Amino acid sequence: IRMKNRDIIELFDQLPTGTEVFIAATFTALEKS
Secondary structure, eight states: OOOOHHHHHHHHTTSOHHHHHHHHHHHHHHHHO
16 A cells, blocks of 8 residues: 555554554565565
């Protein structure tokens, strides 16, 4: 699923910090694959 960065940031605003970091790392890994 491709989302605009703004949508991702808004989603992150609703998550705990640890979850945000984890998901950010996951997105980075998916983009590199």
